[in-house]
Amino acid sequence: MLSAVKEIGRFVSQPTVKIEGKIIFIVLDSNLSFKAIELEDFIAEKIDRYLYKTGESKGNRPSPFAPINPKEPKKTFEKIINWFKNYERTPNLKPEDLNKIRKINNVLQQEKSKILSSIVDQVKQLPKKSTKFLSVRINDKYLGDFRLFREIFNLNISQRIGRSSSKDRTCSICGEVKDTVSARTHVYQFDTDDKPGFITEFNKKNYWKNIPVCQECRDLLQKGRDFIKDKLTFKFYGMKYQLIPKFLLGGPEVVEEILEILSDTHKSISLKERTVKRLTDDENEILEYLSKKEDVLTLNILFLESQRSAERILLLIEDVFPSRLKTIFDAKNYVDKLFNEEFNFGKVRSFFYKSDEDKRETDLDKYFLEIVDSIFRGQRIDFNFLVKFFMQNIRRDFMNNEFYLFKIRDARMCMVFFEKLGLINFEEVNMEPNLFDEIFNKYGKSLNAPEKRGIFLLGALTQMLLNKQYSERESKPPFMKKLKSLKMDEKDIKALLPEVQNKLEEYETFDKGKRLIAQEASKYLLQAGDGWRMSVDEINFYFACGMNLYEKIAKIVYEKHELPIL
Structure with missing residues (x-):
């Protein structure tokens, strides 16, 4: 870097x-x-x-x-x-x-x-x-x-940087033997000498061996750092990152051209004549522009945290090619069209911000940056890890009777984005054709087992009941208590289906369409048998996804007829 x-x-x-x-x-x-x-x-x-x-x-x-x-x-x-x-x-x-x-x-x-x-x-x-x-x-x-x-x-x-130095040594930056090299760049403040355990032979006089730098390179580093700080530093959901291009091919004129364009984001990148797609909350973001370049350069993405006079690297993502950026934007565009809504990293950040709303400071930055790192590097993400944090947020909004359906929608967008990038994969399972295949296949391969489909359809049917109760009472639907704060296990799910059916009967709204949904849910749950290999978070996630997509399920069962209000 x-x-x-x-x-x-x-x-x-x-x-x-x-x-x-x-x-x-x-x-x-x-x-x-x-x-x-x-x-x-x-x-x-x-x-x-x-x-x-x-x-x-x-x-x-x-x-x-x-x-x-x-x-x-x-x-x-x-x-x-x-x-x-x-x-x-x-x-x-x-x-x-x-x-x-x-x-x-x-x-x-x-x-x-x-x-x-x-x-x-x-x-x-x-x-x-x-x-x-x-x-x-x-x-x-x-x-x-x-x-x-x-x-x-x-x-x-020179006195300050020469506290640890040596003569006729090789500079770690340019690779040339110089008359004098000394410790620390004094450009980035993460190369400190205040921890003896990180110094050769635990002696500060030998610190130059860790990062030997000549004065010429130090001057160029400072100029480069100033340029990056001024022109290539961007906001990132409460943090900041520096975009550091590394040129692989092309002569000086190519380098100068790209740096000139990158340094003037307002004129060259964020053109008013077109809508610029972004992955972050910074209106000057230039990642889409870079995604259209040839692989003549790579990008280093550096997240730094300033701590008084020192700096700490939160994350360094090295050697990201423009072609990788294109893959990421292709996945984003797919999600945008599928959901008719713009996807960005803010959707992910909403689940990895605070573990508790009452906390004053964010405490999930580490997990959020790990996911960002996986996105740019193309590394796998553990599905159960994601679902755990998705459900924490969904449950919180559900219990507060807030707009939990929107939170579920955001989680689904994240899932499709990750699956499109190949960061999470689901086993291919041959399933018999079904009335709801349009839904099952549209949003990825996650609904690839009978128990998942049964839970999903039950979630849609349950949301229809909740809507009915809300319209009758204009208050928190009492049946929500039956959902155990969305912490239901296999036994709870199997017991819930007849309760939903009975309650719909009481409201005299268990019509032909809802009966069809209940029948299909029952069929899939019976096919699944006992002993599901699913965590409580995963069970409730598929249930919540069904709640979120109840309207699309309703459109299928009621075909071209006018949809009921509920």
């Missing part, structure tokens, strides 16, 4: 820092005396001259260029002063350089009250939400225009 980030950095010629803000400069004259406080727009092309280090926290420590906290501008000013004070002790400074730093430090100290007052006035005049920085300028020149400050800036960085 890091080599892909580096190659992106190689082809990114312009800075990708996207900051709109103002810089408040403490301006000194040629004699290094205090001159004025001046305001200037932040211009990304000048970041090298500012000595601005992207991705830095704690006030951009390598140089006196710091973000201003509007509530505490004094602290920011103190950081600038301390920087010059600290670097009076920089080793091997020439006498004239040391005098220059001391003089600047003395001026800032002597004019502290006047300078701080002017800074506060400037901050008050700027919009509260605007980004503000504080730095020093000498007449019209920025600190990066001076050899002295560039050397200190680079020395500061």
